[in-house]
Amino acid sequence: MEGKNFFRCFFFICSVLLITLFTIFNFPNPISSKVELLQCATNSAWCTSKNRILRHPTAASLPHDHTSDVPHHPLDPLTIIEMNKVHKVIKSLFENSAYAVHSLILEDPDKEVVLKWKKGDALPERKASVIARASGKNYLLTVGVESGEVVEHDTSHISGYPYVTLDDMQKVMSAPFASAHFNRTIVERGVDLNHVACLPFSPGWYGEAEDGRRLVKLECFNTEGTANFYMRPIEGIIVVTDIDTNEVVELVDKSKHIPIPKAAGTDYRLSAQNGPMIKLANPVSMEQPNGPNFVIEDEHLVKWANWEFHLRPDPRAGVMISRAKVLDMETGLFRNVMYQGFSSELFVPYMNPEEAWYFKTYMDAGEYGFGLQALALEPLNDCPRNAQYMDAVFAASDGTPYVRSNMICIFERYAGDTAWRHTESPVVVDKEIREARPKISLVVRMVASLANYDYVMDWEFHSDGLIHIKVSLTGIVIVKGTSYVNMNQVNQNEELYGTLLSDNIIGVVHDHYVNYYLDMDIDGSDNSFVNVHLQREYTKGKSPRKSYMKVNKTVAKTEKEAQIKLKLYDPSEFHVINPNKRTKVGNPVGYKVVPAGTAASLLDPEDPPQKRSSFTNNQIWVTRYNKSEQWAGGLFAYQSHGEDTLQVWSDRDRPIENTDIVLWYTLGFHHVPCQEDFPIMPTISSGFDLKPVNFFERNPVLRVAPYVENELPVCKAAVSS
């Protein structure tokens, strides 16, 4: 039996790995540990120090060695040294019995402490926030890094589990092969067990029957002949498995008649292409030969043009921007814009109610860790040549740190657009006036690869004070096997739940939602949210015009007044203002949120996935600042019931006028797949802006200098091109 051999082989490899890991952890080799951290020979296959590029292409510096990092800023992430200290505390806490660390990150000091802190001051006490599981219980702990003091927070009232660890995922992937039924059905479907990969998908939550154990639903693929096994689903098999015990709880085994789609034409890798490549002879490159105009001070403080912000990787959110401040040219002072901003939760419901598909309603940040799934970026192609990179230090499931290198890139962008321009008519002025200024921005990028899908997450800072937040979707569409090879075989009334993309492959309709947490602090923490309503007003005979559009401003008093559904024919602008600070002519200073293309969830509000991801009920929300309310889908999103969500917090209807408030924005995409998405999809993007509105006294980029020919780089084509 090939299946049995595969299983034996797999078990053997796993055992060797476990023994190796055990040896490394328990008998650390002080000489080699530095090298291992960087070379990822240690505790995680997800460590990606390979292929690191140098800090700056023109500098001859080595990759940064994180082993001796020390924190410089209250919001700097935990260092390797600090994590190791916390690790010891956790180990002793659980008395060396079985435990898993799901999250080990800095516990941010209280906001007022951070706001008071100045460079040169001693750092506030360093604390770790730890989410762990032991003996079937969730633990939320605060651990003093130096003191070792542990405070346990009661989370017994919150349903769900923390995101799965990478170890959880690796381990559970082998579970199906322990089932004789599973191995038999695979073989009966004509698939070689050596070419089967089962991927762990979160099960959502569909009622109390699913409570009490951590479950995962594995779906399996034929990996033969392609790196793009996603295009070769073994349709109808769902292996419901207990993550903690690795026990197969249920094996759904349907749709045997559906063939496995062929491998031919599915591989997207460069090495797999046989036909001619599309190549433009003269590459266009973003060039900046003397290096960038930004500096990253003390590893995390980014300073560029008129912006300054703290940037850190986070295993759950991915990129975390804090203390974003912009320089006011009029006063020479930096002004607060945003205390903290990050992607808080995702929701990706697939629109197929059948047994093998209904549960696919992913909450990627809370179920998998959005940052945890962000691997090393590919220099030159993920980010342009002038990019610099930032590493992350994350904790493995035993609590030990490892380095995720090149997780974030930072680069300046000039895309050929203007910051502003004007030509004056030569009819009016004596000589032609033609003034134009180049638009240059700073991009912070991370790419999370959630199994098949890739989310390119950009924060783009503009020198006019605008922050553009963009999500780009690419990667691979998850597909469903079908017996059809042509639409003429499909009965008109039959529902496919998607588009026939290729022989035997249906791209299933789905949505993507990304919710952003945006703790705006416009010139201070006490802010208000204003609905600037645009309404038709009738002139009632007082003008040759019948009507015009009038602006009516309303300050939201409580959270429910700030639950906003966007309406094209009943539009508003949405401003976060500081009612205590006005410009010289008396307008309150503010920022507005400017939506672009978005989508709203069409699921029933009482449908379990919609309740869990109820942050998609509105596009905009505003809540009263509460340090514990960060994750729009709940702290423990995995198998959560939806009682710890943005909707629930907002429904408390707390006062939000002239106080510390948080803006939440939900971006959405409906995705009806098309053949162009096969076998890998061209990038689609959407985003929104945070834009100054009467924040500055005047156009802050009026004095940007134009480009002049003799100041631009001197370039020649590469010899090889």
Place this chain on the structure above:
Amino acid sequence: MEGKNFFRCFFFICSVLLITLFTIFNFPNPISSKVELLQCATNSAWCTSKNRILRHPTAASLPHDHTSDVPHHPLDPLTIIEMNKVHKVIKSLFENSAYAVHSLILEDPDKEVVLKWKKGDALPERKASVIARASGKNYLLTVGVESGEVVEHDTSHISGYPYVTLDDMQKVMSAPFASAHFNRTIVERGVDLNHVACLPFSPGWYGEAEDGRRLVKLECFNTEGTANFYMRPIEGIIVVTDIDTNEVVELVDKSKHIPIPKAAGTDYRLSAQNGPMIKLANPVSMEQPNGPNFVIEDEHLVKWANWEFHLRPDPRAGVMISRAKVLDMETGLFRNVMYQGFSSELFVPYMNPEEAWYFKTYMDAGEYGFGLQALALEPLNDCPRNAQYMDAVFAASDGTPYVRSNMICIFERYAGDTAWRHTESPVVVDKEIREARPKISLVVRMVASLANYDYVMDWEFHSDGLIHIKVSLTGIVIVKGTSYVNMNQVNQNEELYGTLLSDNIIGVVHDHYVNYYLDMDIDGSDNSFVNVHLQREYTKGKSPRKSYMKVNKTVAKTEKEAQIKLKLYDPSEFHVINPNKRTKVGNPVGYKVVPAGTAASLLDPEDPPQKRSSFTNNQIWVTRYNKSEQWAGGLFAYQSHGEDTLQVWSDRDRPIENTDIVLWYTLGFHHVPCQEDFPIMPTISSGFDLKPVNFFERNPVLRVAPYVENELPVCKAAVSS
């Protein structure tokens, strides 16, 4: 009297100019004519051959001499030689009596003729479409370029006038100074008559009283001390003038108590800045040292990557894209996507019903000529260093041609983004897979400066088959004078109709709408429009899920079924498909229109400006192809009543299934000005996509090569930086 002197002086200068022009036109100097055409010493101050840059920075070619241009393609614009021939015909037609040419352009051959034509074939008969006025009548003429044959088309059933000519505008600007009342009120307001510029604004149309004569409403500004006279309105004066007679019909003279805002701080020119400039030490540049990857064959046929299209400047639309075809890598054949696309009309209603403001409801393409107002682009700053430029040849109001140089730029863009990418988890595959491909596109850009506002109009072609159409707004917000200098002076119930931007300056609320004509021909002319409706569907107990989103496709039978208002909570995709052609798996080939941020008009549908610009009643329209239906606001938009509009054509409700159809898209912006818009506004953008949907068998950019370090340009910093 300073005013009188000014007037005398002005009149003298005008007379000299007129005599000079008359001499030049009637006694052409054959030796100098070439030079004059390029140096703009001839017939139009709007000719912008100055500051031309070379075709290619590395080539030592001279600016293109258009005097001997010949057409190569049925859609090539009329050449100077051809225009001169038509000019002669027109002159003799009107027997040398007074006439004005408002438009003299190629009359496109019939679509079937163009579709049949192949390179090497003789060109179909060249004809000019001429719009002229003589003896108070509009003429729409077809003139055979070689035959001199003239066909007059009856337009007596259409209200309105053709767009004003540049001569109309120049001439009428002096009209107010002939009014003693005007000169007196200016002086009484403390303004030096030598520093007054009156700009001609279209009056809209507000009832029959305004019929029978071509009117313009002049608004005046104090030009002293700033190039940005728009910030110094002489509020409350409106000089209603007859364009044909230059007679002041009515002088509105109100708001004398409102001071003229100060000049200080309003000038945006580089030369006017005294403070420190914002300058990034290391410029980021888009570099392509060996030149671009596109060619422009025969002056108008653009070929880049997998795209080919015909590009020509048009005095009304600006940029006209025709015969856009994309290469299918699977077959090696070019496939039709769009027969023709251009911006058809604009609508910019200001939201103030007061006497000096209510009429400001501009239709810039039809009233002023959107292309006519597009001046020369500023190399390096309007378009990046790697851009190439295209000139226009337009007709002056006597029918003679002149060259508008550098009106359009074309460049390849790499903005640091990916065409697609994927990282495969190292848990599943033996070694890390990380594939990313750079996104490179081709941008065609024009900038129209409609007095104060600048519209950057981009057509961006992507190699995945997507066309992104983008409008960026910048330039100067038109403002209203006020006696207020602080919001604390304003009574809570008082309507400002805008935002106090600076001392004595209110930025008035307004909208911008741009309507695009998109004659999609997906693999042929017979297409259908499909509403791909996304609806909530209940599972009725058949699934643990309560609901999902179902796709319901409906083919629109007639035009009214394709009058589409976008709805966030009742969403659809909108596809133009070829029902006669299917992919291998049987999906009809198509393109979809993908809206991004937009706005809908809030004016009453029966309000005169809304009726005239009723193309803003919906975001999407589809009409049956009709060669004469090109301008969504009507052929003669100036003072039109709204009976020759897209709404009227669509309301005929003609069949649109499986026939030649035109898609129309209206993009919108609400603009509540803010202080950052003073004294010149940072660029804001919105756009929409035409995106292949089951048009290709698979991802057409799968085989795009990644960037490789040693193939990128070799650059060093400029010596001066």
